[in-house]
Amino acid sequence: MLLTDNMWLQLLLDLVFAGVVLGVIMGIAGYTVLAERKVASWIQERPGPNRASIPFIVAIPVIGRFLQRIGFFQLIADGAKFLFKEEPTPRHTHRFYYVLAPMLALIPPVIVISVLPFGVWWYEGQVRPLAIANVDIGLLLVLAIGSLGLYGSVLGGWASNNKFSYMGAIRAGAQLISYELAMGLAVLPVVIWAAMPGTTGGLNMMSIVESQGTLWNVIWQPVAALVFLVALFAETGRLPFDMVESETDLVSGPSTEYGAFKFGLFYFAEYINLVIGSALFTLLFLGGWNFLPFVPAPWPENFFGSVCTVVWFTLKTFGMIFFFLWMRWTLPRFRYDQVMRIGWGMLVPLAVVNLIAYALIIPLVDKFLK
Amino acid sequence: MALQKQEITLGDIALRNAEAESELSGDRMVFSAGPSHPMTHGVLRLVLELDGDTITKCDPVIGYLHRGSEKIAESMTYNQFVPYTDRFDYIASPANNVAYAIAVEKMAGLTVPERCEAIRVLSCELARLASHLVGVGVYGMDAGALTVFMYAYTLREKVLSLLEALTGGRLTTSYTRIGGVARDLPEGFLGHVSKVCDDALFDIDEMDKLLTRNKIFIDRTDGVAVITKEDALAYGLSGANLRASGVDSDLRRDNPYSGYEKYDFEVPIGTKGDCYDRYLVRLEELRQSVGILRQVVDTMPEGDWYNKEAKKVFLPPKQKVLTSMEELIQNFMITTQGPQLPEGEAYFEAENPKGALGFFVVSKGGGVPYRLRVRGPSFSSLSILPKLTLGHMFPDLTVILGSLDFIMGECDR
Numbered sequence: 001m002l003l004t005d006n007m008w009l010q011l012l013l014d015l016v017f018a019g020v021v022l023g024v025i026m027g028i029a030g031y032t033v034l035a036e037r038k039v040a041s042w043i044q045e046r047p048g049p050n051r052a053s054i055p056f057i058v059a060i061p062v063i064g065r066f067l068q069r070i071g072f073f074q075l076i077a078d079g080a081k082f083l084f085k086e087e088p089t090p091r092h093t094h095r096f097y098y099v100l101a102p103m104l105a106l107i108p109p110v111i112v113i114s115v116l117p118f119g120v121w122w123y124e125g126q127v128r129p130l131a132i133a134n135v136d137i138g139l140l141l142v143l144a145i146g147s148l149g150l151y152g153s154v155l156g157g158w159a160s161n162n163k164f165s166y167m168g169a170i171r172a173g174a175q176l177i178s179y180e181l182a183m184g185l186a187v188l189p190v191v192i193w194a195a196m197p198g199t200t201g202g203l204n205m206m207s208i209v210e211s212q213g214t215l216w217n218v219i220w221q222p223v224a225a226l227v228f229l230v231a232l233f234a235e236t237g238r239l240p241f242d243m244v245e246s247e248t249d250l251v252s253g254p255s256t257e258y259g260a261f262k263f264g265l266f267y268f269a270e271y272i273n274l275v276i277g278s279a280l281f282t283l284l285f286l287g288g289w290n291f292l293p294f295v296p297a298p299w300p301e302n303f304f305g306s307v308c309t310v311v312w313f314t315l316k317t318f319g320m321i322f323f324f325l326w327m328r329w330t331l332p333r334f335r336y337d338q339v340m341r342i343g344w345g346m347l348v349p350l351a352v353v354n355l356i357a358y359a360l361i362i363p364l365v366d367k368f369l370k
Numbered sequence: 371m372a373l374q375k376q377e378i379t380l381g382d383i384a385l386r387n388a389e390a391e392s393e394l395s396g397d398r399m400v401f402s403a404g405p406s407h408p409m410t411h412g413v414l415r416l417v418l419e420l421d422g423d424t425i426t427k428c429d430p431v432i433g434y435l436h437r438g439s440e441k442i443a444e445s446m447t448y449n450q451f452v453p454y455t456d457r458f459d460y461i462a463s464p465a466n467n468v469a470y471a472i473a474v475e476k477m478a479g480l481t482v483p484e485r486c487e488a489i490r491v492l493s494c495e496l497a498r499l500a501s502h503l504v505g506v507g508v509y510g511m512d513a514g515a516l517t518v519f520m521y522a523y524t525l526r527e528k529v530l531s532l533l534e535a536l537t538g539g540r541l542t543t544s545y546t547r548i549g550g551v552a553r554d555l556p557e558g559f560l561g562h563v564s565k566v567c568d569d570a571l572f573d574i575d576e577m578d579k580l581l582t583r584n585k586i587f588i589d590r591t592d593g594v595a596v597i598t599k600e601d602a603l604a605y606g607l608s609g610a611n612l613r614a615s616g617v618d619s620d621l622r623r624d625n626p627y628s629g630y631e632k633y634d635f636e637v638p639i640g641t642k643g644d645c646y647d648r649y650l651v652r653l654e655e656l657r658q659s660v661g662i663l664r665q666v667v668d669t670m671p672e673g674d675w676y677n678k679e680a681k682k683v684f685l686p687p688k689q690k691v692l693t694s695m696e697e698l699i700q701n702f703m704i705t706t707q708g709p710q711l712p713e714g715e716a717y718f719e720a721e722n723p724k725g726a727l728g729f730f731v732v733s734k735g736g737g738v739p740y741r742l743r744v745r746g747p748s749f750s751s752l753s754i755l756p757k758l759t760l761g762h763m764f765p766d767l768t769v770i771l772g773s774l775d776f777i778m779g780e781c782d783r
Contacts, residue, residue, distance in 0.1 A: 040516075040517075043517055044516075044517050044520035044521070044524075045520070045521075045524060046520065163399060163401055164401075167423075167764070239514055240514065240586055242514075246514065246765065247408055248408050248409050248511070248512050248514070248768040249403075249408075249409050249764055249765050249767060249768045251407065251408060329516060329517050330515075330517060330580070331514070331515065331584070331586055332510065332513040332514040332515040332581070332584060332586045332587045332590060333513060333514025333515075333586070333590075334586055334589070334590070335589070335590055335763060335765045335766065336423060336763065336764075336765050337423070337763060338589055338590075
């Protein structure tokens with residue numbers, strides 16, 4: 001967002017903006033942990049976290065009690081627990097990589113946040129995406145950086161020097177690489193559709209969202225959406241694809257030997273990945289901040305409209321997050337070889353066929369219907 | 371559902387063994403899973419040898435929960451041993467209590483009144499509900515479906531509340547005495563039971579909906595760890611594991627005890643003997659248990675709840691102890707020297723939730739058993755594990771262990 005001509009002031013503003021965005025998304029990821037626990041408790045007919053409280057805030061007549069009931073302060077309790085726990089490093093681990101792994105798990109998703117747009121900014125007749133960085137190859141960057149998070153798991157599993165962690169790390173590597181392929185193939189038709197004939201902007205997130213102005217990709221390319229969604233489950237390591245830390249046989253996978261804040265980082269990275277995955281699916285297939293299919297946006301193109309796009313996009317993302325949580329608490333877990341079979345035997349061929357089909361259809365649509 | 375029949379014969383196993391031998395040059399990973407591991411319910415340790423993700427050897431190490439109960443029994447009176455039976459299959463303790471009491475009564479030639487028998491059946495079936503709910507729920511959890519586990523435990527909570535009302539304890543009930551039970555039914559208890567029965571059917575259906583037709587669950591369990599009829603018999607499996615392999619055997623029906631012949635129930639039989647069948651059999655047995663409970667509630671006879679004739683065995687009522695000389699002496703003798711039983715020996719097997727739990731009691735007279743031996747069904751169930759897991763994948767192991775539904779308290783004793 002170009003606001004001033006002063007370079008230094010602009011830089012400062014950008015930094016503040018980046019800080020705010022990161023803070024908000026971290027906060028959302030944190031409260032996703034709470035949402036996970038609450039959704040689980042609703043599904044399982046139990047109250048869920050409803051005890052943690054802060055002395056003075058809980059004394060506010062109605063609101064304090066309400067916040068306590070919905071477990072609003074639980075996040076603080078959890079975070080404080082991770083912070084203040086003793087941080088043991090088992091002696092059989094490789095210390096350097098052991099410390100490095102949780103950081104490597106968390107840093108890539110945080111980088112990915114920077115290129116995800118979450119709304120539009122109408123400013124003096126100009127239209128800009130609300131994102132920390134509006135990169136021309138945004139989608140490519142998301143896929144490239146996002147898969148680096150794998151190193152956290154693999155390194156953590158290896159550095160732990162523990163057979164359960166090691167197995168988890170191997171599974172993480174195999175699973176993520178397999179599903180990366182299906183994911184990339186599923187995204188390609190979307191990119192083809194977004195790239196206007198004669199331009200090269202298909203990888204820009206903004207243009208992908210704009211290409212869904214009247215028709216969301218989930219309706220127009222359902223197969224791609226399905227493949228991408230399943231691959232997303234596998235990439236984020238959520239049940240039914242949580243091979244990486246299938247707790248009944250691998251105890252906790254690569255994070256078995258971790259405790260205190262290092263475990264917290266792993267844990268947090270998982271939820272940031274979940275938030276990013278949901279946002280990505282919303283951007284690529286659920287029309288981003290576009291209102292509804294075939295319905296023009298009811299909000300004006302000004303500041304108020306910008307806020308509306310952000311809210312609408314956030315709501316869609318929350319819906320996706322809820323979907324992820326819902327699946328986790330409903331389905332059993334696949335076996336490792338079944339996961340691989342689904343990835344290579346079903347998703348990849350399906351994605352290839354889908355890609356070929358849309359590579360033929362989209363030029364025809366461009367030629368005759370536009 | 372197109373279920374493919376996949377039979378594993380001894381020849382296949384031998385072939386697998388030969389293959390495993392020929393690949394000895396390759397590196398194997400030795401895993402020690404347990405004794406404290408989420409996969410092994412209780413303190414079972416498995417020493418696994420993995421070729422990649424394939425199990426080439428599985429060596430169960432048992433005995434972490436061994437307490438020498440059988441030997442302890444020789445130094446305490448018959449009734450003092452009842453709390454020890456709680457700790458065999460500790461999620462279905464009333465059933466253990468009943469099996470023990472009937473074994474001792476069989477040795478002593480004692481009978482119990484009809485009401486006592488009905489109460490025992492009631493407590494046994496509540497125990498079966500409690501145990502199978504853990505069996506199905508934890509099985510679901512092993513496959514990754516945590517919600518099924520919570521649903522099962524919600525229902526189990528109601529069953530445990532009933533047991534608490536009946537016996538005073540939720541887990542370690544110690545309900546039976548030689549010649550009767552510890553106390554009569556509490557007031558209004560049967561009404562509560564029938565209410566829980568109504569809830570139970572609904573909750574069981576809910577679990578059924580979550581798992582039975584679930585593609586992932588079927589993929590995980592169908593055709594996994596098939597136990598053939600012959601194997602099941604050869605390894606001495608019993609209970610649901612045996613029935614899932616297609617052997618039509620239920621001691622409650624074949625060798626009725628405690629008045630089971632009065633109740634009408636079906637014995638579910640599996641066709642393939644795989645993990646999925648074992649799940650289905652347990653689920654159906656839950657429904658049958660609810661059916662038995664309803665019949666017991668409807669036909670609960672009035673009358674004595676302990677054998678009044680056996681004056682040297684069952685403690686007299688407290689009121690009489692304080693007012694009458696004869697009862698006071700009886701009370702004193704039973705409390706200090708134990709119930710006076712004749713010489714003899716007897717073996718009795720009861721159809722417990724985990725399988726056939728047998729007690730072999732030898733008495734040389736007096737209040738203390740001369741020898742007492744226990745046949746734990748979980749021990750047999752675990753004995754087939756090395757053969758069963760061979761050639762399966764490591765993640766399969768969780769499902770296999772869950773499907774066998776063993777309990778270490780009973781295996782190690």
